[in-house]
Amino acid sequence: MSSVLKNNLPPINVRPLALLSMMCASLMVSAYSQAENLQVHGFAAQGIIDVNGSNYVNDDGALSTELTEIGLNASYIITPTLRLAGQVVYLDGGNRLDDGVRVDYALVDWSAYNSENWQVNLYFGRYKNYHWLYSSTRDVPFTRPSIILPQSVYFDGFRDIAVGADGGAVKISHSSDTLGNFDFNISTGSSPISTEQTQIIMGDHALGDMKQTHDIQASLYWQPFVSPWRLGLALLDSDFEYNAAEQGDFFQDADITLQRVIANVLYEGENWEFSGEILQERFVLDDFYFEGFHQDNIGQGIYVQSQYKVNKDLTLLARYERFYANKDDKNGHDLEDSTQGLIPHYFGYQHDATFGLSYDLADNLRLQFEYHYIEGTARLTPVVLPNPQVNDNENWQLWAMHLMYWF
């Protein structure tokens, strides 16, 4: 039973639980009413990572401290329907990604419609990728299940392109007491691509500029009413243009298309969690090596993972992932044959078994540890011109430890 109590009632000292609200906006305007409009949060994480048998983080294979993530964000409510938000991050991941400071998001959020069961928000500016399980906070360490995310879906080599874009996004949420919660997201825009990011994808021989000319993404999530399960489906269609340098460029002007379909499932129980994503991606290259060159590959990936909360501080993780760069050449032999043996067959796939644990040292302080055993090198960079001289092992391993703080 619930009862609503009006203002100025006599003291009530025995009450199991009570919901309090202060709805009279004209009363008692104080420092709080200004302070709650502005929120500032951030995080800082530093780790060590050791990779044996690949150049995933560095070329010499030494223990590395290139595992740094720092972020600071602010949100300011201008009116009940209009809000500004932005985040700046500093990232250092060694060879994994372009290091340095960047604007992670900077947007205007317009709450266009809001009722008990429906919410419609429009975002303009630089928004995040809100479509996959971990895409919107992939650089925020304490929101991830592991230090290194599954590379089939969250390929570090594509991070800057997949992390968000400049343009507009719409989020429509619906809550029903019978059907559950629905979230629909759609976004369109383009990502700036730095020279370093271009070379991460194409190799050091690429001297030209790459730009994204088109990107549209959509996703739908459904959580049945009071259910521990959530299901999601996401689509992506993106085009790029490569403009070769006038002199000395290994590549020609080229067009690149990337299309993705991702389905995911999440189960959140009190102690056990299960989740997974399955991916199919089409990667089309036109011209590139010579005029008239055409390559159209369909890659496939899947990962499944489980987390077990041993107690309120300790969580264990186990994950298995498989990825094929070309579903019609799963063992990579066609790749090896077509390059006269220059690119070994194991660049055609990458499978990863991961074990990890995370321990909360305090409310906002966490230590994470994990170990990966990896077979194949298809998700190492550069993507277009791989480096088999450095990556001459089919099997490689990594472990990492990460200390993270957030507020």
Place this chain on the structure above:
Amino acid sequence: MRQTQWSDGHHIVVFVLPRQHPLHQRFSKERLQIFPYQLERIWNKLTYSGLGVAPIVVNTPEALIDAIMKTPGAIGYAETVADKGAVNVIRIEK
């Protein structure tokens, strides 16, 4: 639970206790029917991806009641409430 405005158009400001606080754990599981870690995950996504605004965390039940009293449009929870003037109290019993 996802509503961000009151019916009169004012912004809803949510105050909560720290994630490990027994009252937060109880309110989350018993009243919202969601595990505290799920709430935290939703709120982290709002806060660190720019999607929205997460509740404001205060350290003690007393500070929570005080914050609600001083903030127009605020909402929160408490175990016991003494005379709190203009605060509306919705009593919840099993």
